[in-house]
Amino acid sequence: MGRVGVIFKRELVGYFATPIAAVFIIIFLMLAGAFTFYLGDFFARGQSDLIPFFDFHPWLYLVLIPALAMRLWAEERRGGTIELLFTLPVTLWEAVVGKFLAAWCFTGIALTLTFPMWVTVNILGEPDNGVILASYLGSFLMAGGFMAIGSCMSALTKNQVIAFVISVVVGLGFILSGFAMVLDLFSGWAPQFVVELISSFSFLTHFNALSRGVVDLRDLVYFLSLIGFWLFATALVLEWKKAE
Amino acid sequence: MVELRQLRKTFGPIVAVDEVSFTVGRGEVLGFLGPNGAGKSTTMKMITGFLTPTQGTVTVNGFDVWKQPLEAKESLGYLPEGAPAYGEMTPLSFLMFVGEMRGFRGAELSRRVSEVMEKVNLEGVAHQPIDTLSKGFKRRVGLAQAIIHDPSVLILDEPTDGLDPNQKHEVRGLIKTMAREKAIILSTHVLEEVHAVCTRAMIIARSKVITDGTPADLEARSRYHNAVILRLRGPCADGVQAMLQGLPGVESAEALDGDAMEYRILPKDGQPIIGAVSQCVHRHNWDVVELSVEHGHLDEVFRSLTMPAQALT
Numbered sequence: 152m153g154r155v156g157v158i159f160k161r162e163l164v165g166y167f168a169t170p171i172a173a174v175f176i177i178i179f180l181m182l183a184g185a186f187t188f189y190l191g192d193f194f195a196r197g198q199s200d201l202i203p204f205f206d207f208h209p210w211l212y213l214v215l216i217p218a219l220a221m222r223l224w225a226e227e228r229r230g231g232t233i234e235l236l237f238t239l240p241v242t243l244w245e246a247v248v249g250k251f252l253a254a255w256c257f258t259g260i261a262l263t264l265t266f267p268m269w270v271t272v273n274i275l276g277e278p279d280n281g282v283i284l285a286s287y288l289g290s291f292l293m294a295g296g297f298m299a300i301g302s303c304m305s306a307l308t309k310n311q312v313i314a315f316v317i318s319v320v321v322g323l324g325f326i327l328s329g330f331a332m333v334l335d336l337f338s339g340w341a342p343q344f345v346v347e348l349i350s351s352f353s354f355l356t357h358f359n360a361l362s363r364g365v366v367d368l369r370d371l372v373y374f375l376s377l378i379g380f381w382l383f384a385t386a387l388v389l390e391w392k393k394a395e
Numbered sequence: 396m397v398e399l400r401q402l403r404k405t406f407g408p409i410v411a412v413d414e415v416s417f418t419v420g421r422g423e424v425l426g427f428l429g430p431n432g433a434g435k436s437t438t439m440k441m442i443t444g445f446l447t448p449t450q451g452t453v454t455v456n457g458f459d460v461w462k463q464p465l466e467a468k469e470s471l472g473y474l475p476e477g478a479p480a481y482g483e484m485t486p487l488s489f490l491m492f493v494g495e496m497r498g499f500r501g502a503e504l505s506r507r508v509s510e511v512m513e514k515v516n517l518e519g520v521a522h523q524p525i526d527t528l529s530k531g532f533k534r535r536v537g538l539a540q541a542i543i544h545d546p547s548v549l550i551l552d553e554p555t556d557g558l559d560p561n562q563k564h565e566v567r568g569l570i571k572t573m574a575r576e577k578a579i580i581l582s583t584h585v586l587e588e589v590h591a592v593c594t595r596a597m598i599i600a601r602s603k604v605i606t607d608g609t610p611a612d613l614e615a616r617s618r619y620h621n622a623v624i625l626r627l628r629g630p631c632a633d634g635v636q637a638m639l640q641g642l643p644g645v646e647s648a649e650a651l652d653g654d655a656m657e658y659r660i661l662p663k664d665g666q667p668i669i670g671a672v673s674q675c676v677h678r679h680n681w682d683v684v685e686l687s688v689e690h691g692h693l694d695e696v697f698r699s700l701t702m703p704a705q706a707l708t
Contacts, residue, residue, distance in 0.1 A: 157495040161481075168483045168524075231479030235540070238443040238475070239496045240468040393446060 154241050158249030159256070166257050175219060179261045182211055187268065199276025204268050205286045205362045209326050209354055212297045216258065217318030220301020221311040223250055224389065229309045237393070247386045251302050251378075258294040262287065282364030289361025292374035293354050297322050299381035306388040329353025396420055396578040397442060397548050402451035404437055411437040413602040414451070419578045419595075421547070424570065426593035426610075427582035430701050434602045435582040436476055439550050442580065443473045455548050469497070472546035476553055478537025482526035486517050486536045489525060493540040511539045515569065531562040538569065549573065551581040555588060567592050586693040589613070600701035610693070616700075617691030620665045623672045626685035627656040638679070642671045657685075 166172040183204065187193045191203025227233040236246055272278050301318040308314050327333045328349050338346050350356055357370040397419045404412040412434040419425045427435045440446040442453050444460040444467060453460040458467040480489055490508045499507055512518050515535040520528055525536055534554065541549060554570065555563045563585075570579060570592050583589070589596045589610045596613050598605045606613060614620055627635065639648035639658060644666050651657040662668040669688050676683055 154496060157492065161484075161492045164488075165481065165483055230482070231475055231477055232481055234440070234445050234475040235473075235479055238445050238468060238471070238473045239493065240465045240498070241496060242465070 153245075155245045155249040155252070158241070158246060159253045162250050162253030163256060166253070171219070172257070175215065175257075176261045176264060179211065179215055180264060182215075183207070183265055183268075186211070199272055199278040201268060201272055201278065201283050201286060202362070204265070205290060208290045209293065209358060212258075212294055213319060213322050213326060216294060216297035217301045217304070217315045217322065219254060219258065220298050220318060221305050221314040223254060223302050224306040224385070225309055225311045225314045229311075233389075233393075243386050243389060247302070247382050247389070251299060251382055251385075254302070255295045255298050258298065259291055262291055262294065279364065282362075285364045285366050286362040288366065289358045289370070292361070292371070293358045295378045296325070296354060296374055296381075299378040299385070300325070303381045303385040303388060306385045306392070325352065325354045327353075329355035329359075396456055397580065398454045399438075399442065400452045402438065402441060402453060403449050404434075404441060404446065405449045410602050412441070412448075415599075415604055416451075417597070417604065417607060419548075419580055421578055422575055423595055424574045424579045424581065424593045426589045426596045427580060427599060428584075428586070428589065428596060428697060429582075429599035433599045433701070435599055436552055438599070439473075439552050439580065439582060443471060443550055444468055469544070470547050472541035472544065472549045474537045474541045474549075474551045474554055477556075478534045480525045480533065480536050480540070483524055485522050485524055486512065486528075486532075486539070487521040489536060490539055490543060494543050497544040499544070507543050511543045514542070515539045516565070530557050531559065534558060534562070534566070538566065542573065547577055549577050549579045551579065553582055553584070555583065555585065563588075586697060589693060598697065598700050605700050611690070613696055614691030614693060615665060617693070617696045618661060618665075619659075619689045619695065620691035621662045621667050621669075622689045623660045623662075623669050624651075624685060624687045624689060625658045625660060625672060625676070625683070628682040628684050635681075638675065639672070642668065642675055644668045644671055659689075 166175075186207035187201075187204040191206060193203045196203065224233070227236060237243070269280075269283060272283075273280070297318075300321050301314070304318040304321065305311070305314040307317070330353075334346055334350055337349060351373075357373045360367060360370050399418070400416050402412055402415045403410070415434075415438055417425075427438070429435050437446065441448045442455070442460070444453075444464050447461060455467040456470040458470070460467045481492075484492065487508065490511065491504065494504045494507055512521060515538050517532065517535055517539060520532055525533060528536070534557070538551075538554065541551070551570070555566050558566060567588065570581070573579065574592070574594075581592070593610055595608070596610050597607045598613075606616070625639070635656065636648050636650055636658060639645060639660050642660075644663055645668055646661045646663045648658050648660045651659055660668060660672055667688075669686075673686065676686065
């Protein structure tokens with residue numbers, strides 16, 4: 152196990168050593184369920200798929216993931232442990248990736264625990280499980296995107312509240328840029344490629360493609376490169392603000 | 396083992412560390428003294444590779460801290476100010492984590508963790524979350540993580556700050572036992588600590604190194620160096636003070652407490668005067684309660700060196 156693995160293990164165990172794990176998972180599952188059944192009309196639709204379940208994931212993540220991500224670096228900096236971490240023989244990049252992977256994996260655990268939803272829909276009907284699998288993949292990748300943004304915002308400040316608020320705002324930007332309402336603002340005057348560019352940055356555009364069951368390499372590349380970009384930014388910000 | 400060359404760090408317009416150069420070898424315990432904000436911690440953070448200097452280089456065991464950071468960090472142990480640790484972890488799991496980060500696995504890892512826990516007396520609290528531990532235990536956890544890999548260079552930022560006298564004594568004892576085969580740099584506000592553990596003392600003020608020498612050198616700069624304290628049982632002949640003042644080599648004699656007949660006799664240029672004083676005592680057959688030589692007051696030296704000239708008057 153390399154140093155990334157050691158950090159990953161410590162972080163992941165850390166979630167379960169504090170009430171964070173329980174609170175996050177319970178709230179996530181409750182909200183996911185409530186949205187699906189009440190807002191999404193899961194039963195009344197009479198269709199055996201999980202579209203009403205996955206449709207709300209961007210909004211759930213928008214609020215819940217920044218709450219998880221805000222402590223990633225802000226807490227290290229406030230507690231002074233950042234000094235400890237970076238005087239161990241570890242590179243900046245290994246630490247950033249290790250911590251991110253643990254947080255991402257934790258959301259993956261929460262997401263996996265929604266399996267009763269999948270069981271339910273399989274009992275009630277005969278859904279296309281390929282589509283559901285692709286949707287889970289898309290949801291997980293999107294969670295990674297939100298988490299990487301949150302990681303960078305957390306590196307910016309000691310203050311977790313500020314990290315949370317900025318993460319939500321940036322995340323909202325990444326959701327809304329796929330909305331017709333926002334795109335209309337541009338389509339009147341901006342060239343078509345600009346509108347497409349803005350729309351192509353949206354989590355929704357790529358997540359919707361995956362949740363329709365189309366696993367396109369471009370969508371995977373989008374999410375992975377987005378994660379890579381924000382983690383790179385995290386490392387830059389950490390290096391820049393270390394002294395504070 | 397540690398070499399700093401013209402190290403400089405600026406934060407915007409503020410110069411935190413200005414052209415600091417020195418080397419520390421095996422067996423040396425260098426005490427960093429200086430007022431708050433003088434640049435002690437910043438210098439230490441640059442030695443450990445946490446901060447990047449604006450100019451200059453640091454080498455640890457021959458490795459440049461910025462060109463070969465991993466190699467340099469491997470031979471370095473660091474206790475940051477306030478001994479930060481992950482509060483939700485227990486000392487045991489925390490030390491296991493640090494040990495694993497240092498590349499130890501399996502039996503070697505467990506051996507090192509239990510060894511180091513024994514060394515700093517942590518066994519009793521091995522399974523309690525660090526957040527719930529007292530300051531003294533937290534400091535020991537910090538020390539333990541700094542020495543788990545038996546580094547040849549140890550950087551300790553205020554290792555005894557906030558500890559009670561017994562804990563201070565323990566930590567100092569620990570530092571002393573490690574001193575022989577390591578190069579140790581520690582910062583402190585407690586001047587008595589310099590005596591207790593350091594082989595070398597360095598005063599840093601206004602971002603610069605002001606003095607660098609043995610603790611005895613530093614004391615010799617005090618105007619109380621080699622001063623004699625004399626207390627007599629009264630009532631005694633008048634003019635004792637005048638007689639003392641007239642002795643060869645004596646600069647002045649000040650009465651510390653008139654009724655108790657206690658005097659501090661200051662020498663000229665720090666020369667020993669105890670001989671002259673004791674001869675004088677014998678000659679007059681004074682009834683002596685106390686006769687002692689002062690080595691010098693470090694706090695006075697510290698103040699006179701670190702305060703701006705106008706503030707002294």
